[in-house]
Structures are given as structure tokens and as C-alpha cells.
Amino acid sequence: MKTLRATLWASALILPLAAPAAWAETPDDILVVAQNIDDIVAIDPAQAYEFTSGELVTNIYDRLIQYDAEDPTVLAPGLATEWTADEAGKSIAFTLRDGVAFHSGNPVRAEDVVGSFARVVKLNLTPAFILTQLGWTPENVEQMVTADGNTVTVRWDGDFSSAFVLNVLASRPASVVDMATVMEHEENGDMGNAWLNANSAGSGPFSLQTFRPAELVRLQANPDYFKGAPKVEGVILQHVAESATQQLLLEQGDVDMAKNLTPDQIATLDPQAIKVETYPQAAVHFLSFNQKVEALTNPAVWEAARYLVDYQGMTDSFLKGQMEIHQAFWPKGFPGSLDDNPYSYDPERAKQILADAGVETPIDVTLDVINSTPFTDMAQSLQASFAEAGINFEIVPGTGSQVITKYRDRSHEAMLLYWGPDFMDPHSNAKAFAYNEDNSDEAYQATTTWRNAWAVPDELNQETLAALAEPDQATREEMYRDLQAKVQESSPIIIMFQASYQVAMAADVSGYVNGATSDFVYYRLVDKQ
The missing domain is CATH 3.40.190.10 (Periplasmic binding protein-like II)
Known part of the structure; x- marks a missing residue:
């Protein structure tokens, strides 16, 4: 010292x-x-x-x-x-x-x-x-x-x-x-x-x-x-x-x-001498379903999944201070963000959605996850909550490079991962979550849509391109909020959290x-x- x-x-x-x-x-x-x-x-x-x-x-x-x-x-x-x-x-x-x-x-x-x-x-x-x-x-x-x-x-x-x-x-x-x-x-x-x-x-x-x-x-x-x-x-x-x-x-x-203090360390600090500030970060964390897996292609499965995430339970416990609930693809704190969080943990509603759509359960699916905290803890929470509605996750841990390589190969079934923009314009994430005009295996794209083999509806593709070209800033921001609302409502990509960063200071x-x-x-x- x-x-x-x-x-x-x-x-x-x-x-x-x-x-x-x-x-x-x-x-x-x-x-x-x-x-x-x-x-x-x-x-x-x-x-x-x-x-x-x-x-x-x-x-x-x-x-x-x-x-x-x-x-x-x-x-x-x-x-x-x-x-x-x-x-x-x-x-x-x-x-x-x-x-x-x-x-x-x-x-x-x-x-x-x-x-x-x-x-x-x-x-x-x-x-x-x-x-x-x-x-x-x-x-x-x-x-x-x-x-x-x-x-x-x-x-x-x-x-x-x-x-x-x-x-x-x-x-x-x-x-x-x-x-x-x-x-x-x-x-x-x-x-x-x-x-x-x-x-x-x-x-x-x-x-x-x-x-x-x-x-x-x-x-x-x-x-x-x-x-x-x-x-x-x-x-x-x-x-x-x-x-x-x-x-x-x-x-x-x-x-x-x-x-770089951990949440456990921050909890032990003397609040009279040290204060802790929490700052939302740009990375969004999501669960996604590969559309090459037949059992995961029904939009009712996507909708039910949104009610099977214990958002509050995770952010109140092991994710406290590290993440906050955020259910749209553009992070809170920048123009064009959609900050509504309409989904909460409701397994009974999820079961009803599946039953009304005639989806047969149980559905057994592998879930790839980076083998480190908090990702493994998140995967275990999802495994427990999704089982309530008959969706059974088999957790497959791997190194970051192993998980991302599998994701890029479109060889996963379900994936727990995160995404951050390359620069702070909403198109950076809209292209990743709301655009995929060529879903063929040969047309590699560094997007969550292509990696999950989701052939994005043409309406979303066209709106993404229109927002990119829109000259009026206010109109453009509203277009991105609309895109986020549509992806939030129906997509095989379930956005759950936005990362947070805690800094302790005198x-x-x-x-x-x-x-x-x-x-x-x-x-x-x-x-x-």
C-alpha cells in the first residue's frame, strides 16, 4: 500500500x-x-x-x-x-x-x-x-x-x-x-x-x-x-x-x-464518507431464439417469453447496480430511445398465451451463455422461470469467443447475450434488431436478426431504411421509437436489461x-x- x-x-x-x-x-x-x-x-x-x-x-x-x-x-x-x-x-x-x-x-x-x-x-x-x-x-x-x-x-x-x-x-x-x-x-x-x-x-x-x-x-x-x-x-x-x-x-x-468495485463491495461502503453514483450504459442484454429451430418460430412463443423473464427479481438481487430493466433496443439516455417497459413476470399469462395458440409443451431448448457472472446467474434464473410454462432450458456455458462464434454460425438454439452500438446513432442498433433483407446462410450480417435467422418483415426493413434517410430529427426519433415498439411487441429477440455502471467516490x-x-x-x- x-x-x-x-x-x-x-x-x-x-x-x-x-x-x-x-x-x-x-x-x-x-x-x-x-x-x-x-x-x-x-x-x-x-x-x-x-x-x-x-x-x-x-x-x-x-x-x-x-x-x-x-x-x-x-x-x-x-x-x-x-x-x-x-x-x-x-x-x-x-x-x-x-x-x-x-x-x-x-x-x-x-x-x-x-x-x-x-x-x-x-x-x-x-x-x-x-x-x-x-x-x-x-x-x-x-x-x-x-x-x-x-x-x-x-x-x-x-x-x-x-x-x-x-x-x-x-x-x-x-x-x-x-x-x-x-x-x-x-x-x-x-x-x-x-x-x-x-x-x-x-x-x-x-x-x-x-x-x-x-x-x-x-x-x-x-x-x-x-x-x-x-x-x-x-x-x-x-x-x-x-x-x-x-x-x-x-x-x-x-x-x-x-x-471497478463489485456490487458486494459497494454494499459495504460507508455512505457518510463515500457516495456511489449509478450510470446507465449503452449495452442492452437480450434472450434470443434461433428461427432455424421449428419449435421456436411461433410468435406466441416469443410473446410468452416476454412474460417469463423475472425482470424485477433479477435486478433486485444479483443484478442490483449492474443492470436496470429496459425492453427496447436503443438504450435509455439518448435521443430516440423508447423507455416503456410493458412486460413483467407473469407465468400464468404466458401459459395462457401458449395454450390459446395451440403450442404444445414441453419445449426443450439449449441456451448458450458466457461462462461468467452475471451471465450464468441470469441463465439459471431464466431456466427456473421459463420452466413454469413448460419451456425447458438446458444451459450450455462457454467462453465468450465460443459463444459468439456459435452465434455468428447460427448454430445455437437460444442465446443469452448483449449488444452495444458502435456509435451513438439509433440506426446502429436498428440495423441490428429490426433489419434483415437477406436471410440466406451465405449473406452474413453482423446483426442479431440475421444471427437468429429471423427474416424480418418487409415493413420493418423499409421503415429502418426510411428512418436512416429521414432529414427531420424529431420525425426520425419518432420513427425509431415506433420501430422499437414493433420489435418489442413481436420478435424472437427479447430485450430485457440495460447495463448500469457504478462508480464510488469520496x-x-x-x-x-x-x-x-x-x-x-x-x-x-x-x-x-
Whole structure:
């Protein structure tokens, strides 16, 4: 413990702050966080695809438009103050904010936006697909994104609404980097990738001061940030893999925040000294039936299943703090979500639905599940509750890769799994849960519909495409709510829960914002009183 405390304080001392040599508590102007950060592979926005790297990119870089700390459910101006969409011409013109500088002191220019987007497309690393779906290629990207003075014009090729394009441009790989600084560090044609995976070149509320993989991240506040300087002068993310150690550090005052405590640990915390905040996350958890299994194709089975899940029982016990009831495919907390939960555990009603439809029971079906908590506990709960209506699950546990491989092969019968969007636009999940125009085995699609061999009704397919192209934002959101209601009512995919994330922090910490994904973690408003 002494070694870890020394590491934390030594890290803090390197910050350019006037501070004493030791503290009984964490410094007033530094937020110290205990967190498992060994998932980081890359921190270059053109490559970063891990959970922790997402929060680093969000706090270091800006985008033309972005979801921000004040309200992470609202798409707000970022480096652009205003924009004008031309739906017919498939373009959006952005006016850049005056007077914004990168951490290097270089001004943010329209050319930096063009260069940043082109860099992602040309490097073609993991998150590049989010931008290339707009029809951008290494050959055409500098014609599709152009600069003229302080105006950037973005064009796309496809039947997309400007609302969809805006959400694409608010995603992680659309972060704007200081191209002059980055290209000064280019090696062997890597466009600065190696350097940017150890350094930063952004304009955001924090700059990267130190990055030691699987050990430490230290962020320094940007006092000239265009939305106002952060309330703390620095943030330290200290790698602490063991949740028990995180708890001890928090209780002793060695850290201000612990991000990876278990529900059992959280239940033991002193509420007078430590508070726990719960944040809904984007992942939705579902039970699905493969439509290649004849006994699972009757819509009455799908309907009955919705009344055989003990939603409340699970969230009140072993899922407490980890999940909340949510029965629609787009997560709560973002525009277009449907937050109605019309189903509850009612085995008698389920039995009546099956009987009225002439469904013969018992139905014996295998249920594939990832062999770890809480998934095995969820499977056992489903096994018990579904048996009430004569649907008997044989639980088949496997590793995550085994279960997902089986799912992709469409060789399962029933599946317990989860799904998260690649970026925060409802089409990302609508395509997964409400669209499948080609159900043939040869037409592989990374969607829950195809993987469950569900030939989606043409009405839903057409509505999904129409919502993607709808230019009016309010109308578009209503179309997605309608799609969710239809899938909620009749589909072999029974959506049950939305994940939640609990963060424990000292009672004097306020202003921390944690949205539905790691890309929506914000430290700018954090204060320690």
C-alpha cells in the first residue's frame, strides 16, 4: 500500500503545481482515480478502440460537434459553432469557432479537420469503418471533406440523413488532431501514429502529460479551453487491477474515485464518507431464439417469453447496480430511445398465451451463455422461470469467443447475450434488431436478426431504411421509437436489461459525468470541495 501511495503522490508531484511534498489526503486540485486501465491498446484517435482509451480521447480532443459534459444526451457545438445541411446535395457546411488553439499553441484550422479525417481513412485502423461508411476512401476523402477559410464542408455518398452523418462526426475517430504537430513526428509513412500512441495533440479540456501503459495516465488541465478551464488542475488514472485494492485505497483516502468495485463491495461502503453514483450504459442484454429451430418460430412463443423473464427479481438481487430493466433496443439516455417497459413476470399469462395458440409443451431448448457472472446467474434464473410454462432450458456455458462464434454460425438454439452500438446513432442498433433483407446462410450480417435467422418483415426493413434517410430529427426519433415498439411487441429477440455502471467516490467529489459509453466520460466539471 505504501508503494502504491508513493507512486500516486510522486505522479502528482510531477504536475506543474505548487504542492507540498506529502498529503494526508489527495490534493485539492487533483482528481486521483483507481481504475483498471490495462485494456488500452492505442490512444491515437485514428486507432483507439478500447473502453479506457475512449475516455482519454474524449477528454483530450474535440470534434466538430460533440456530446459534452453539460448534457451528454444533447449533440452540441464543438469546434464548429454552426452548420448548414443540404440534404439534396448530401453535404453539411460547418463554420469553425474563432480563436481555438491546440495544446501546442497552434491555431485550430479547417485544414486540421480535413487532415484529421483523411488520416483516419488512409490509416484504415480499427475505428475507420465509422467514417468510411459515408463513402469515403483514401482516394476520394480529400474531395469529400474540403476547407475554405474557416468553413469545412463534409459530403457523403449514400441514403443517409444529415442527422445520421452528424452522429458519425461526433464519434471517436472524428476527433480533430493538430496535424502540424502530428506530421512532425511521422515515421515510415505512419502519419504520426506511433508518436500519437504515447503523446497527444488535441485542443480539449485536458492534455496528456504522462502515459505509462498498464500503470498510469496523467492529464493536465487546459486553462484556455474554449468552454472554460476544468475545475481541477489534473487527473491521475492509476492502474489498480484488483477491486479489493481499489476499495481499500478509496476508504483510506488514497484515491478520490474507484471505478471497478463489485456490487458486494459497494454494499459495504460507508455512505457518510463515500457516495456511489449509478450510470446507465449503452449495452442492452437480450434472450434470443434461433428461427432455424421449428419449435421456436411461433410468435406466441416469443410473446410468452416476454412474460417469463423475472425482470424485477433479477435486478433486485444479483443484478442490483449492474443492470436496470429496459425492453427496447436503443438504450435509455439518448435521443430516440423508447423507455416503456410493458412486460413483467407473469407465468400464468404466458401459459395462457401458449395454450390459446395451440403450442404444445414441453419445449426443450439449449441456451448458450458466457461462462461468467452475471451471465450464468441470469441463465439459471431464466431456466427456473421459463420452466413454469413448460419451456425447458438446458444451459450450455462457454467462453465468450465460443459463444459468439456459435452465434455468428447460427448454430445455437437460444442465446443469452448483449449488444452495444458502435456509435451513438439509433440506426446502429436498428440495423441490428429490426433489419434483415437477406436471410440466406451465405449473406452474413453482423446483426442479431440475421444471427437468429429471423427474416424480418418487409415493413420493418423499409421503415429502418426510411428512418436512416429521414432529414427531420424529431420525425426520425419518432420513427425509431415506433420501430422499437414493433420489435418489442413481436420478435424472437427479447430485450430485457440495460447495463448500469457504478462508480464510488469520496463525498467531496462532485461534477463527474459518465454517459452511456466510455466516450461519454467527462472530468472537466469535476470539483473537490
